[in-house]
Amino acid sequence: MSYNKDLKPESLMMSYGYKPELSEGSIKCPIFQTSTFVFQTAEEGKSFFELAYGKREKLPNEELGLIYSRINNPDLEILENRLCLWDKAEDCAVFESGMSAITTVMLEFLKPGDLILHSSPVYGGTDHFLHHFLPKMGIETLGFSPGETESEILKRLEESGKADKLALIHIETPANPTNTLIDIAMCRSIADKFSTEDEKVPLAVDNTYMGPLWQHPLKHGADLVIYSATKYIGGHSDVIAGAVLGNKDLMMRVKTLRTFLGNMAGPWTGWLLMRSLETLKVRMDQQQANAKVVADFLVKHPKVKSVNYLGLIKKNTPEHKIYKKQYEGSGAMLSFDIDGGEREAFQFLNALKLIRLAVSLGSTESLAEHPFTMTHAGIEPEDAIAMGITESLLRISVGVENVEDLIADVAQALDKV
Numbered sequence: 001m002s003y004n005k006d007l008k009p010e011s012l013m014m015s016y017g018y019k020p021e022l023s024e025g026s027i028k029c030p031i032f033q034t035s036t037f038v039f040q041t042a043e044e045g046k047s048f049f050e051l052a053y054g055k056r057e058k059l060p061n062e063e064l065g066l067i068y069s070r071i072n073n074p075d076l077e078i079l080e081n082r083l084c085l086w087d088k089a090e091d092c093a094v095f096e097s098g099m100s101a102i103t104t105v106m107l108e109f110l111k112p113g114d115l116i117l118h119s120s121p122v123y124g125g126t127d128h129f130l131h132h133f134l135p136k137m138g139i140e141t142l143g144f145s146p147g148e149t150e151s152e153i154l155k156r157l158e159e160s161g162k163a164d165k166l167a168l169i170h171i172e173t174p175a176n177p178t179n180t181l182i183d184i185a186m187c188r189s190i191a192d193k194f195s196t197e198d199e200k201v202p203l204a205v206d207n208t209y210m211g212p213l214w215q216h217p218l219k220h221g222a223d224l225v226i227y228s229a230t231k232y233i234g235g236h237s238d239v240i241a242g243a244v245l246g247n248k249d250l251m252m253r254v255k256t257l258r259t260f261l262g263n264m265a266g267p268w269t270g271w272l273l274m275r276s277l278e279t280l281k282v283r284m285d286q287q288q289a290n291a292k293v294v295a296d297f298l299v300k301h302p303k304v305k306s307v308n309y310l311g312l313i314k315k316n317t318p319e320h321k322i323y324k325k326q327y328e329g330s331g332a333m334l335s336f337d338i339d340g341g342e343r344e345a346f347q348f349l350n351a352l353k354l355i356r357l358a359v360s361l362g363s364t365e366s367l368a369e370h371p372f373t374m375t376h377a378g379i380e381p382e383d384a385i386a387m388g389i390t391e392s393l394l395r396i397s398v399g400v401e402n403v404e405d406l407i408a409d410v411a412q413a414l415d416k417v
């Protein structure tokens with residue numbers, strides 16, 4: 001590309017990686033709704049396949065030619081190039097869902113007999129795959145909580161008797177829905193302790209909650225960044241998609257497995273996400289600005305016991321140290337404990353008018369839900385409560401609405417409790 005890479009990503013989201021002259025001058029990338037691509041000659045087809053199958057090295061400036069939409073498609077390739085800019089990643093793979101991104105990484109880097117270390121809590125779907133599918137493949141799982149120190153986690157690994165089988169670390173920070181933080185550099189250090197010359201233990205970070213704007217895990221030592229692109233990247237509650245980013249070598253493995261699982265996103269999803277990326281920065285900035293105001297309102301309200309929001313983490317605490325080091329913003333996700341239990345929480349949710357009662361997050365509209373009985377219903381109640389996912393906890397994903405209207409809605413709903 002002839003673009004200046006020093007430009008900020010938001011300046012490049014409308015044009016980066018797209019050549020209008022290849023599409024009749026169309027200013028926007030068309031939807032390449034096609035399963036396959038015509039080769040100009042048999043020799044060209046042969047040469048594309050040689051690259052696709054790694055039978056020869058790429059020539060200088062050579063790009064893989066278009067072959068078949070399970071392997072490559074312009075709507076996915078351009079989208080992937082644009083996503084790379086936010087995390088300064090070498091390569092990206094887009095998937096048909098966040099779950100397919102997560103499970104493809106786990107299937108690629110784990111084999112029977114291995115151990116995966118993960119933070120806890122993790123997204124419900126991830127939790128299910130870890131605890132109900134991976135054991136069927138003979139893969140063991142070991143969880144740790146936010147707040148555990150490196151030596152405590154190392155001790156836990158030694159006690160599992162499987163430390164030498166550690167093959168992947170998967171974390172989510174901030175934890176959903178409690179907003180507790182995990183130190184990525186600490187996890188890097190653990191991964192390094194169990195890596196050998198030939199076999200590195202990759203560290204994967206699910207950055208759905210904060211990315212791609214407010215946390216850049218690769219910078220802090222992660223090998224792979226994973227997204228549910230359904231959330232902020234898509235941002236309009238109208239598409240399910242996922243993405244994985246990392247260096248060329250690891251992404252080659254991820255993309256190869258994607259080719260054979262066939263779980264890449266389709267051209268229409270690629271096009272929708274490119275459209276979404278054009279407004280990513282303005283949407284997320286506005287959502288964050290609104291979330292700060294909502295958090296400040298909640299924290300002072302007599303019917304609210306406590307608010308979990310990154311912008312409200314107490315100074316001079318270990319969490320605040322991680323916050324300052326790892327985050328470039330406080331985000332737009334918050335949760336709070338209402339005075340009472342499920343009854344009061346439900347009264348609040350049922351009284352909301354502007355904010356919609358739905359799971360998911362990161363979209364233009366504000367959404368509220370009750371993690372204990374909804375997104376995190378799969379966790380054993382004692383475990384959930386130990387994690388801070390109580391019957392009185394409510395989660396809000398703050399959208400782009402007028403903030404005074406949002407506050408008025410929260411205030412009137414709290415009044416009905």
Ligand SMILES: *Cc1c(COP(=O)(O)O)cnc(C)c1O
Binds near residue numbers: 097098125230241
């Ligand atoms: C939504 C979500 C997922 C799953 O993504 P889908 O696009 O729904 O498959 C994974 N991780 C986190 C943190 C999520 O919020």
